[in-house]
Amino acid sequence: MSFDSAGNPPMSPRARAIVAAARELLEAEGGVSMRRLADRLGIKAPSLYKHLRDKGALEAALISDAFLEAAERFEQAGDLFELGSAYRAFALEHPHLYRLMFEGRLPRERLVPGAEERAAAPVIAAVGGDPDRARALYAFAHGMVILELGGRFPDGADLDAAWARGLRAFAT
Amino acid sequence: MSFDSAGNPPMSPRARAIVAAARELLEAEGGVSMRRLADRLGIKAPSLYKHLRDKGALEAALISDAFLEAAERFEQAGDLFELGSAYRAFALEHPHLYRLMFEGRLPRERLVPGAEERAAAPVIAAVGGDPDRARALYAFAHGMVILELGGRFPDGADLDAAWARGLRAFAT
DNA sequence: GTCTATACCCGGATAGAC
DNA sequence: GTCTATCCGGGTATAGAC
Numbered sequence: 001m002s003f004d005s006a007g008n009p010p011m012s013p014r015a016r017a018i019v020a021a022a023r024e025l026l027e028a029e030g031g032v033s034m035r036r037l038a039d040r041l042g043i044k045a046p047s048l049y050k051h052l053r054d055k056g057a058l059e060a061a062l063i064s065d066a067f068l069e070a071a072e073r074f075e076q077a078g079d080l081f082e083l084g085s086a087y088r089a090f091a092l093e094h095p096h097l098y099r100l101m102f103e104g105r106l107p108r109e110r111l112v113p114g115a116e117e118r119a120a121a122p123v124i125a126a127v128g129g130d131p132d133r134a135r136a137l138y139a140f141a142h143g144m145v146i147l148e149l150g151g152r153f154p155d156g157a158d159l160d161a162a163w164a165r166g167l168r169a170f171a172t
Numbered sequence: 173m174s175f176d177s178a179g180n181p182p183m184s185p186r187a188r189a190i191v192a193a194a195r196e197l198l199e200a201e202g203g204v205s206m207r208r209l210a211d212r213l214g215i216k217a218p219s220l221y222k223h224l225r226d227k228g229a230l231e232a233a234l235i236s237d238a239f240l241e242a243a244e245r246f247e248q249a250g251d252l253f254e255l256g257s258a259y260r261a262f263a264l265e266h267p268h269l270y271r272l273m274f275e276g277r278l279p280r281e282r283l284v285p286g287a288e289e290r291a292a293a294p295v296i297a298a299v300g301g302d303p304d305r306a307r308a309l310y311a312f313a314h315g316m317v318i319l320e321l322g323g324r325f326p327d328g329a330d331l332d333a334a335w336a337r338g339l340r341a342f343a344t
Numbered sequence: 345g346t347c348t349a350t351a352c353c354c355g356g357a358t359a360g361a362c
Numbered sequence: 363g364t365c366t367a368t369c370c371g372g373g374t375a376t377a378g379a380c
Contacts, residue, residue, distance in 0.1 A: 035356090043363090049358080102324075106322070131329070146314070151278070217374085218347075
């Protein structure tokens with residue numbers, strides 16, 4: 001078998017290809033089922049289980065990858081305002097992936113160790129390590145993007161201005 | 173039939189009783205299906221359709237009620253900090269209802285007219301009507317509760333302190 | 345206003361042949 | 363590593379009898 005007892009990496013090249021296809025499917029259609037994933041790969045659904053223990057392993061891989069990708073982008077940000085832009089851009093570019101990362105329970109036991117923490121680190125650093133401020137900033141940023149993705153703000157709302165107002169509030 | 177073409181109020185007393193049972197089911201089990209709702213009422217699922225056009229009508233009623241209930245509580249708040257407490261308390265007391273209100277698409281066409289706006293009004297008032305600040309505050313509050321409900325903060329995190337830090341940031 | 349019966353959809357996952 | 367055949371669960375909703 002190409003997965004360990006927890007369904008964790010290292011994964012076989014074939015398993016990685018399946019995860020890549022799942023990512024495309026998620027971003028294109030907003031969801032992943034084992035059947036549709038198999039269709040996209042030109043195989044039958046039961047064959048997937050030779051490479052992935054179960055659907056949870058697939059989701060854990062997608063989420064781990066997403067945290068690491070987001071972390072790389074967040075690490076480029078030079079200050080709080082650039083971090084806010086990077087956060088929003090990541091979420092708007094990958095709305096379904098973002099929802100997979102943040103809605104529903106996070107399967108921490110199955111994630112690549114350290115992936116979640118690596119994405120969080122730039123947020124903590126941006127407020128000088130103050131945990132209360134970091135949590136408030138995190139909540140603000142997540143709230144802004146998830147409400148924007150959900151269409152909760154009025155049509156003409158100036159979200160750049162709301163972001164600026166919020167980031168300014170956490171700058172010091 | 174006891175519902176109009178949009179599945180909107182006024183609803184028959186029986187329909188209201190069904191919505192009340194759905195609310196209990198949602199809060200108790202975290203979800204509502206027509207089958208389980210019927211079980212709880214001691215009837216069969218198809219009978220529900222004599223009272224509600226479809227499941228969407230049921231959800232719209234649950235969400236409308238929730239917005240009006242939240243609005244009543246928010247209107248009691250004397251200042252921004254009391255409003256924050258009221259917001260958090262409502263979400264923590266009704267986690268599944270809160271998720272129904274905010275995750276997934278909001279069926280605005282089917283809600284009781286003005287319900288969403290009435291819940292939003294105290295938030296806007298608390299920041300003196302400044303829309304940018306209101307949106308930032310809304311995002312912060314929603315982010316705090318949805319991350320708390322999702323278990324995203326570390327176990328020992330002092331969320332009271334994070335709330336205080338955020339609300340202070342939006343106080344002026 | 346309730347019932348039975350049913351249609352239709354979707355999902356995850358396994359056994360065992362090749 | 364793929365297949366076929368299948369099992370299991372779940373869901374929304376309708377038709378038509380009573």
